[in-house]
Amino acid sequence: MNAQVIAPTSVQSKATVIFVCVLAALAGLMFGLDVGVISGATQFIQAEYNVSDHIIEWIVSSMMFGAAVGAVGAGWLSAHLGRKRSLVLGAALFVIGSLLSGGAWSPETLIAARVVLGLAIGIASFTAPLYLAEVAPEHIRGAMISTYQLMITIGIFVAFLSDTAFSYNGAWRWMLGVIAIPGVLFLFGVLFLPDSPRWLLMRGRRQEALDVLQRLRGDSEVVARETADIEEQLKTPQRGWHLFQENRNFRRSVWLGVLLQVMQQFTGMNVVMYYAPRIFKLMGYDTSAQMWFTALVGLTNVLATFIAIALIDRWGRKPILYTGFTVMTVGLGVVGAMMHNGIHDHGAQIFTVAMLLIFIVGFAMSAGPLIWALCSEIQPLKGRDFGIACSTFTNWGCNWVVGITFLTLLNGIGNANTFWLYAGLNAVFIVLTFWLVPETKGITLEQIERNLMSGKRLRDIGR
Secondary structure, eight states, X not given: OHHHHHHHHHHHHHHHHHHHHHHHHHHHHHHHHHHHHHHHHHHHHHHHHTOOHHHHHHHHHHHHHHHXXXXXXXXXXXHHTOHHHHHHHHHHHHHHHHHHHHTOXXXXXXXXXXXXXXXXXXXXXXXXXXXXXXXXXXXXXXXXXXXXXHHHHHHHHHHHHHHHHHHTTTOHHHHHHTTHHHHHHHHHHHHTSOOOHHHHHHXXXXXXHHHHHHHHHOXXXXXXXXXXHHHHHTTSXXXXXXXXXXXXXXXXXXXHHHHHHHHHHTTSHHHHHHHHHHHHHHTTOOHHHHHHHHHHHHHHHHHHHHHHHHHTTTTOHHHHHHHHHHHHHHHHHHHHHHHHHOOOSHHHHHHHHHHHHHHHHHHXXXXXXXXXXXXXXXXOGGGHHHHHHHHHHHHHHHHHHHHHHHHHHHHHHOHHHHHHHHHHHHHHHHHHHHHHOOOOTTOOHHHHHHHHHTTOOGGGTTO
């Protein structure tokens, strides 16, 4: 009789975990679609509305502004409304923003719609990984969060392919509006998810937390052990702002997290993500080639992410970052040189595209996924939420700066100098990695925290 009771519970728990995995992938796709979709639409928007490059910069970057605001508010929302309700809100905003973008009747409306989309992405990008970390079984937790990051790159690639298909008719409204479909699927999906057991325990709803864990784990002993672990962790309250004011060592880790996100964004990666067709136009390609090469950028980004997944726990963080920043410095430096000397024939065009793709590989294998990992690893437990919130806000803030300045730089200092500027920044990041970034491979979070709080140099806290 006992076997008959336990078996369905076990089957149900596995099915629930699989459902969460699928939903996590959809959340990542939603994020990636929103990041990638604007790239192919800008030239058609500019033609229809007859607006300047500066207005296009605002249309592109307004999403990042909204995401920065959403990321700041997501911590409060996830704590007070819960992870599930925050995801519902994010999905609803995503659908609204997508439909408004597709039906925008003016540049101002489109900017406002993309701010709404940004709010959705800011909430989802903070809450979805947090929810997954709290719901997933320990043995697949890392894989699920890594898959979520991978699905972001797949979402960007799918958006580029979709843009390419709609570009033949110049249908930019369909480019922007069609991403409401995964938003609707995500919205309906999260309505059926359980609340996070950790959040339920935080709110004093212990029996509900036990019921959720039983559904997810299917083993009473595992449930009891995990509940005890969560309750023990909750005895260490988050007091990030007070700790930031009082403790110099914690301030060091927060500022390092901020710097890491500045480094990631000013590699120039999102310049390519948002303005790829414009860049390929500078190389002399027509509209069709621009769109297909943009899709190739997305595919390269996806495939190169697997390099990071394979090497992060073999090589360590710093060797991969050294390699990535070096590759990016060379790639953009050569692209700048080609634009300076002039791209006069097909061979030169192909070579310049290849160097840009090499730059993409350098980012996707290093700063893309590794910066996020480091930002979570260097923060002590008592201030982890605050530290990660600061670095996430910085990511979107710098993302906004990059998006709103690229065309201005092209028009102001020229094509070659703009790419050389970003190449020079990547060279600086090699030095900053040496002086400030710790190697955290194979080191427990507790040991990193002890080293940080004892006053060790930042680059030594992983030793």
